[in-house]
Amino acid sequence: MASSSSCLVALFFAIAAAIPAAHGQSPQAGFISIDCGNSKSDYVDHSTNITYVSDDRFIDVGSDFDIQSNYINSSLPTQQLNLRSFPDGLRNCYTLKPVLRNTTYLVRATFMYGNYDAKNSLIQFDLHIGVDHWKTMTISDPSAIYTAEALSLATANSTSVCLVNTGGGTPFISSLELRPLRNGLYGEYVNALQSVVLVTRRNFGASDTDP
Template sequence: MLDRRKLTSSDDAARLDFISIDCEASSGYIDPRTGISQLQPLRSFPEGERNCYTLKPKQGESNNYLIRAFFAYGNYDAKSKTQTFDLYLNVDFWTIVDLDLTDHLQVVEIIHTLTTDSIHVCLANTGRGTPYISTLELRPLGNSIYLASSPLSPSPSQSLLVLDTRVDVGSTKFASGDFTRFKDDTYDRLWRMDDISPDQGWEVFHRSNDIDVESINDSYKLPKEVLMSATRSRNLSSAVQLDYESHWTTPLEKSFNYYVIFHFVEIEKLPAGQKRVIDITVNGQNILSRPITLEYFKPVTIINVTNQDGLHFKISATSESDARPILNAVEVYKFVSPLASPTVQTDGTLL
């Protein structure tokens, strides 16, 4: 059994029980933005059909975790060849890693509730290139958020949420390829900044004055950048709407259900007697039992599970609303269930 290696992280990250594994880098550096150690090289696995890392979080089983892996090819083997292989969580298929010289980085992320005190992340050789990995991370999420369940799979421990996208749609600091993460985000989620507002006819607005994020009662603990900015329609009669695949060109897999998570925060102090009331439809179906009236600095998170082809959402102001519809952020996950038994022995070399 090979040694598992772990870079030293900042005191803040250590207190939160973050696990950040340096996959065979001889030296790393502390990212000044996050305080978390980052690596330069990678580790490759030319031998064995399946090689696995074992993660043992301090909180143990029955807790929800975010597991994330980074892959950066960089022509490390001087072969200038596409490397394709499979990634598994325990014995359940996670995703295909497929990078060539034109792709600088692939980041994949999954959320899962553990039923044992450890978890295996496995790289499987499929004969289409040598598996490799740059960074592997685990972040505790607690027991109150991202609990993946459905009528067919009521237990979160029997399902996976595979991240498709997580976007701060109201970001005022857009830079290509940039993200908001720890220390701005307590859970170290990667919030993509995207300038989709002009394309969709949306209007971005934000609060310039500082706020005490800790004073806001929000179980999802949205980072300040997400809390302080939003996008809205250009007028009261129009909607904040998006056809998912027309903007993000990677199509959704039609055989899966998808978790769509909308985040709203009222950051505008409306005049006395006025209110912002919204309705939400996903693929033409209203997902609310009644419209939502947003209250000043009280975050609202709405979760919907859709099993229809494609994804189109529409957020509208109701006839009772005095203000335009808004949206702060949206997350989309592929819902994978049921899972193989977690007691199945994982074949392959453990790292």
């Protein structure tokens, strides 16, 4: 996504707009939607109509796990029922392709621990986009879904998202998604040397706000 000299700049607000589909083009054109730890066939999430695929084609290390059954309920998204864990190695990376060079992407990763290892652990590890630090994830609630989002410019026809073991427990991931954005969006902030990390999102059309 970015060169080794790039930096990640945090903003307080981020509003993502996917590229509208051209006539005759799939509304999911350019999407990468990965259900991590899912070794089954591709499927359509009926709540979003988005097709999710297994992560086997993007990474060849790590181990697949299901979350514990007592953490499964009807409100939990399908892609949070399993995960890929990385007990070995300090740095494990997903290679995401194809992507369009010089296109800005929304990168989203989610994490649902679900006490899959029966350890009830407090887990902390780092996320990187390429060689650049994206976010430190601290997983303290096994029933919560944690999310990390960033906007980053693709500088090649592939990009990598890496989980880095910092000694705070075994890194894991539940889902990983890329969404292309309209040309020109966030051009002032997102370039080959700089990406944008979501700090919080506010809904100005409602009477209350989401955390």
